[in-house]
Amino acid sequence: MSLIKKQYLKQTDLEVFECLENEKLRQSDSLEMIASENFVSASVLEATASTLTNKYAEGYPARRYYNGCEYADVVENLALERAKKLLGANFVNVQPHSGSQANMAALFACLEPGDTILGMDLNHGGHLSHGSRVNFSGRYYNVISYGLNAKDHRIDFEQLARLAKEHRPKLIIAGFSAYPRTLDFEKFRQIADNVNAILLADIAHILGLVVCGEHPNPIGIADIITSTTHKTLRGPRGGLIYTNNEGYAKRINSQIFPGIQGGPLMHIIAAKAVAFKEALEPSFHSYISKVKENAVALADGFMKNDLDIVSGGTDNHIVLLDLQKVSLTGKVLADALQDVGITANKNAVPFDPLPPRITSGVRFGSAALSTRGLGKSEFSQIANLVSSLVKNIGDENIAKKIRAEVSTITEAYPMDRFFLL
Numbered sequence: 185m186s187l188i189k190k191q192y193l194k195q196t197d198l199e200v201f202e203c204l205e206n207e208k209l210r211q212s213d214s215l216e217m218i219a220s221e222n223f224v225s226a227s228v229l230e231a232t233a234s235t236l237t238n239k240y241a242e243g244y245p246a247r248r249y250y251n252g253c254e255y256a257d258v259v260e261n262l263a264l265e266r267a268k269k270l271l272g273a274n275f276v277n278v279q280p281h282s283g284s285q286a287n288m289a290a291l292f293a294c295l296e297p298g299d300t301i302l303g304m305d306l307n308h309g310g311h312l313s314h315g316s317r318v319n320f321s322g323r324y325y326n327v328i329s330y331g332l333n334a335k336d337h338r339i340d341f342e343q344l345a346r347l348a349k350e351h352r353p354k355l356i357i358a359g360f361s362a363y364p365r366t367l368d369f370e371k372f373r374q375i376a377d378n379v380n381a382i383l384l385a386d387i388a389h390i391l392g393l394v395v396c397g398e399h400p401n402p403i404g405i406a407d408i409i410t411s412t413t414h415k416t417l418r419g420p421r422g423g424l425i426y427t428n429n430e431g432y433a434k435r436i437n438s439q440i441f442p443g444i445q446g447g448p449l450m451h452i453i454a455a456k457a458v459a460f461k462e463a464l465e466p467s468f469h470s471y472i473s474k475v476k477e478n479a480v481a482l483a484d485g486f487m488k489n490d491l492d493i494v495s496g497g498t499d500n501h502i503v504l505l506d507l508q509k510v511s512l513t514g515k516v517l518a519d520a521l522q523d524v525g526i527t528a529n530k531n532a533v534p535f536d537p538l539p540p541r542i543t544s545g546v547r548f549g550s551a552a553l554s555t556r557g558l559g560k561s562e563f564s565q566i567a568n569l570v571s572s573l574v575k576n577i578g579d580e581n582i583a584k585k586i587r588a589e590v591s592t593i594t595e596a597y598p599m600d601r602f603f604l605l
């Protein structure tokens with residue numbers, strides 16, 4: 185069966201077929217360290233490639249606008265039940281096409297254009313959808329940003345409380361894309377309560393950790409919780425919105441559809457259901473503890489090589505290298521890493537003097553390579569390789585040696601089981 189599938193595309197569209205083949209090679213021959221990426225199981229991949237992509241199912245189970253939704257309903261109900269179990273929540277919407285759509289629906293459910301929101305500064309680790317000027321969130325709302333302490337690179341709760349008092353935001357966002365530390369949702373709650381603000385927790389990066397009790401669960405603390413499904417949770421690309429408040433639940437459903445989306449991606453919802461089942465299994469817990477262990481090995485490896493990392497360590501899957509001391513930019517290092525087969529992204533560090541296209545940092549994540557099977561010793565080895573590249577930037581011979589060591593690692597951890605034929 186699967187062989188035949190592959191041959192269809194090869195025969196009808198060689199250009200796209202070759203891209204997909206090359207992408208498989210790229211994923212297996214390099215070390216994927218982009219913190220927001222992961223490798224889904226072949227089962228999740230199979231569901232994303234399924235016939236449910238053909239189905240229009242506007243609305244919600246048993247309340248659809250189209251006929252023929254009997255299997256779409258079963259699949260969405262499975263996804264809903266499993267998603268609720270993941271966090272112990274009363275309500276979830278599994279239809280957001282992405283994390284950004286989840287945030288848009290959550291904000292639309294609570295706010296009017298022009299209302300004030302308080303979110304983490306993009307330069308300090310926040311996400312575009314938390315109020316960046318180039319994003320809808322920055323265009324529709326009056327945005328106030330909080331950040332980190334210069335001293336220890338932890339969230340500056342004094343500043344956060346002060347800004348909340350001064351600006352009386354209608355909603356506060358607790359969440360990040362590049363912060364290596366645990367979020368104290370209770371502290372956010374207190375500050376929100378003091379000014380009567382709604383608390384939105386965006387756990388896009390850490391959902392996998394939260395599910396396994398490796399990070400505090402915001403359910404029952406935050407009013408609304410948004411997430412992606414494709415980062416540490418290891419599902420298909422997509423989003424989720426949780427709440428335990430019935431009023432918000434109704435508004436969230438109608439903001440997703442018909443508010444900002446049309447028909448749900450039913451094949452993706454099927455894949456979400458599959459990923460949620462996997463995340464409820466004990467093996468996912470051992471995976472997530474490896475994700476954390478491996479991130480610590482990477483962080484320790486950098487520090488042993490005398491490199492600076494933001495906040496001096498990590499509590500999650502993220503390690504943020506600060507290159508200011510070694511006079512390198514994030515862009516130069518991220519490009520040099522790609523040349524030796526290590527994929528990571530340039531990233532602003534707190535108080536970064538350089539613009540977003542250049543930056544002074546590189547962000548690493550342990551989620552994808554932990555899925556691939558790498559352990560602490562390989563993560564320490566990678567820290568040494570990255571450090572050697574940092575100290576010998578531009579040296580072709582050293583780069584060649586590093587590329588060879590990368591290949592030794594990638595060959596030891598084949599990727600075949602993650603690909604459909």
Ligand SMILES: *Cc1c(COP(=O)(O)O)cnc(C)c1O
Binds near residue numbers: 311388
């Ligand atoms: C990745 C991320 C998102 C957005 O996810 P997309 O699916 O790329 O839209 C939203 N919030 C946070 C905190 C993220 O890290």
